[in-house]
Amino acid sequence: MVDIRVRFAPSPTGDLHIGGVRTALFNWLFAKNKNGKFILRIENTDELRSTEASTNVILDIMNWLKLNWDEGPGNELSKYAPYYQMERRDKGIYQTYVDKLINSGFAYRCYCSIKEVDEMRKNAQNNKLSPRYDGRCKNLTLIQIKQKEAEGKKAVIRFKMSNVGITVLNDLIRGRVEFDNSLLGDFVIMKSNGTPTYNFACVVDDYLMEITHVLRGDDHISNTPRQIQIYDALGWRIPEFAHLSMILGHDGTRLSKRYGHTSVLEYRKEGYLQETLLNYIALLGWSTENSQQIFTIEELIENFSIERCGVSPSTFDPAKLLWLNGEKIRSKNPDQVYELFVDWLKYTNNEKLIEEWDVNLLKKAIILEHDKIKILKDIPSLVGFFFKKDIEYNEKAVQKVLLSDKSKNIAKLVLVESALRLLNQQDFSSSALEQYARELALEKGLKTGQVFHPIRVAISGKTQGPSLFHMMELMGQNEVIRRINIAINKFFKK
RNA sequence: GCUCCCAUCGUCUAGGGGUCUAGGACACAGGAUUUUCAAUCCUGCGACACGAGUUCAAAUCUCGUUGGGAGCACCA
Numbered sequence: 194m195v196d197i198r199v200r201f202a203p204s205p206t207g208d209l210h211i212g213g214v215r216t217a218l219f220n221w222l223f224a225k226n227k228n229g230k231f232i233l234r235i236e237n238t239d240e241l242r243s244t245e246a247s248t249n250v251i252l253d254i255m256n257w258l259k260l261n262w263d264e265g266p267g268n269e270l271s272k273y274a275p276y277y278q279m280e281r282r283d284k285g286i287y288q289t290y291v292d293k294l295i296n297s298g299f300a301y302r303c304y305c306s307i308k309e310v311d312e313m314r315k316n317a318q319n320n321k322l323s324p325r326y327d328g329r330c331k332n333l334t335l336i337q338i339k340q341k342e343a344e345g346k347k348a349v350i351r352f353k354m355s356n357v358g359i360t361v362l363n364d365l366i367r368g369r370v371e372f373d374n375s376l377l378g379d380f381v382i383m384k385s386n387g388t389p390t391y392n393f394a395c396v397v398d399d400y401l402m403e404i405t406h407v408l409r410g411d412d413h414i415s416n417t418p419r420q421i422q423i424y425d426a427l428g429w430r431i432p433e434f435a436h437l438s439m440i441l442g443h444d445g446t447r448l449s450k451r452y453g454h455t456s457v458l459e460y461r462k463e464g465y466l467q468e469t470l471l472n473y474i475a476l477l478g479w480s481t482e483n484s485q486q487i488f489t490i491e492e493l494i495e496n497f498s499i500e501r502c503g504v505s506p507s508t509f510d511p512a513k514l515l516w517l518n519g520e521k522i523r524s525k526n527p528d529q530v531y532e533l534f535v536d537w538l539k540y541t542n543n544e545k546l547i548e549e550w551d552v553n554l555l556k557k558a559i560i561l562e563h564d565k566i567k568i569l570k571d572i573p574s575l576v577g578f579f580f581k582k583d584i585e586y587n588e589k590a591v592q593k594v595l596l597s598d599k600s601k602n603i604a605k606l607v608l609v610e611s612a613l614r615l616l617n618q619q620d621f622s623s624s625a626l627e628q629y630a631r632e633l634a635l636e637k638g639l640k641t642g643q644v645f646h647p648i649r650v651a652i653s654g655k656t657q658g659p660s661l662f663h664m665m666e667l668m669g670q671n672e673v674i675r676r677i678n679i680a681i682n683k684f685f686k687k
Numbered sequence: 688g689c690u691c692c693c694a695u696c697g698u699c700u701a702g703g704g705g706u707c708u709a710g711g712a713c714a715c716a717g718g719a720u721u722u723u724c725a726a727u728c729c730u731g732c733g734a735c736a737c738g739a740g741u742u743c744a745a746a747u748c749u750c751g752u753u754g755g756g757a758g759c760a761c762c763a
């Protein structure tokens with residue numbers, strides 16, 4: 194049996210978006226599931242738009258997501274290297290096969306200008322025909338070629354498509370798809386500057402890298418008949434193809450900035466976990482028989498199969514991603530959440546927070562608020578008040594709980610009493626504090642809430658937060674009293 | 688315009704002739720719990736695009752219509 198070899202072949206012309214990551218993930222899962230090899234190849238033959246920065250972003254994202262490649266950038270000694278197409282071009286790899294195709298009559302030089310080709314296409318469209326190159330340079334004589342060269346014209350190389358019969362794609366996901374050969378024109382495989390085009394470079398590399406399965410987005414379906422004909426012309430075995438359905442944005446077209454982020458990096462910045470992204474994205478276009486939602490990476494690998502990939506496009510749903518991230522964080526223990534948070538702070542250049550904040554206090558605060566954390570970005574707003582010397586009083590909270598006509602006298606009473614009594618509180622555990630607060634309520638004829646709420650706002654500045662007595666216990670006696678006094682001075686001293 | 692792909696709750700999906708008064712998950716609504724916000728638990732809302740055909744029987748098969756998407760570059 195041949196070893197499975199798959200590849201992810203992004204072009205570094207912008208941020209890797211969700212769709213790109215999905216393609217990478219499915220290839221990776223397939224390779225892992227089949228014990229095959231996952232190869233990363235950078236298709237940078239678009240000299241105008243490819244950038245090194247974009248390449249680095251892709252590599253960063255792959256690393257962050259832990260979609261580790263068995264071969265690719267960094268494996269320069271591999272027998273399949275290099276993995277950058279421009280380096281492969283410089284080695285003359287594509288030229289070799291272009292020459293072969295020309296010599297065997299499957300490709301030819303074309304001297305038509307871009308303008309000419311454009312006109313051809315427009316004419317065809319006006320006549321309701323399939324837009325295609327009409328093949329006018331197909332049978333140029335040697336003399337004509339010499340003449341064009343003498344005029345200083347530069348040639349592109351076109352592949353001679355068969356124009357009779359059909360080309361059949363047996364797609365692993367979609368089944369049999371037929372293409373009418375008469376509709377497909379001869380296409381450019383090498384630009385006039387000697388750089389191969391996608392359809393050609395892709396075939397040559399997939400062959401040379403011994404790729405067995407091509408998993409890619411279904412936007413490539415219509416490229417496939419061209420590629421199949423190149424394989425045939427070169428006498429190469431055709432790999433298996435599997436075309437994944439597209440991931441759409443909210444508006445039904447593509448992922449847009451307005452709805453969810455285009456770039457995966459944005460999710461990292463917000464504090465989504467790597468495993469959340471992978472789990473969620475796996476669910477877009479793949480499912481199990483029992484519709485399981487939450488998977489560990491291992492489970493994903495174990496269960497993945499091309500057969501269970503869907504054919505219809507799916508829409509990215511940020512709300513579900515958020516829910517899933519909460520689930521993932523809840524499934525961690527507090528120490529792991531702490532580590533994740535620290536890594537995230539470093540990534541977002543906020544590591545000074547770790548220096549300012551007491552680590553032990555932070556770890557305990559995370560335990561208190563663990564269930565509420567949806568994304569790592571939530572943590573500072575959830576527990577930040579523990580660490581700030583100056584309490585940030587939320588105006589609404591203060592108005593409602595401390596200063597409204599209905600509450601102000603009670604709040605003042607509760608705080609003043611507490612400032613005094615807590616000084617003598619021997620046991621500052623949460624249960625003892627609760628007992629204290631309930632007794633105070635009973636003694637003064639108040640409802641428990643009338644005692645609890647003012648204390649909460651006084652010491653945290655807000656109405657929402659961890660369970661009150663755990664919060665007080667964690668803050669400690671001195672700090673609680675200090676904060677209550679601050680509140681008294683601020684709101685009740687005239 | 689031409690070609691190809693696709694069509695189950697708002698969203699992701701299960702289901703692939705009878706077990707479907709269509710299952711799960713997110714979201715949404717209500718309730719329980721709670722000192723607050725969450726989390727959790729319970730309940731509810733909610734879909735087979737339409738039309739023909741095949742069949743005893745269609746969400747499921749076929750054709751058509753409509754709708755959506757992609758490709759048609761010296762982009763990938």
